[in-house]
Amino acid sequence: MPRLQLDLSEDDARALRGALLAARASELASIRRRDTRLFAGYGTDTSREDMTAEMSQHQRRIELLDRLIEAIRTAES
Numbered sequence: 915m916p917r918l919q920l921d922l923s924e925d926d927a928r929a930l931r932g933a934l935l936a937a938r939a940s941e942l943a944s945i946r947r948r949d950t951r952l953f954a955g956y957g958t959d960t961s962r963e964d965m966t967a968e969m970s971q972h973q974r975r976i977e978l979l980d981r982l983i984e985a986i987r988t989a990e991s
Contacts, residue, residue, distance in 0.1 A: 938979040945972045
């Protein structure tokens with residue numbers, strides 16, 4: 915399993931955490947947009963299937979971002 919290790923200053927850790935939180939917010943916004951489109955019935959069956967798959971990818975990214983944010987938070991303690 916790949917392992918990631920970074921040596922960061924406190925300022926860099928805060929900046930990285932902020933960037934990860936911004937990325938997480940962007941992923942969450944994408945999920946909400948697609949969810950709204952699915953709920954409203956936009957698109958063809960195929961495009962709705964694609965939107966569902968994209969939502970799964972965004973959710974996975976959010977989970978990974980959450981893990982990174984928690985790792986930074988833990989390292990700062």
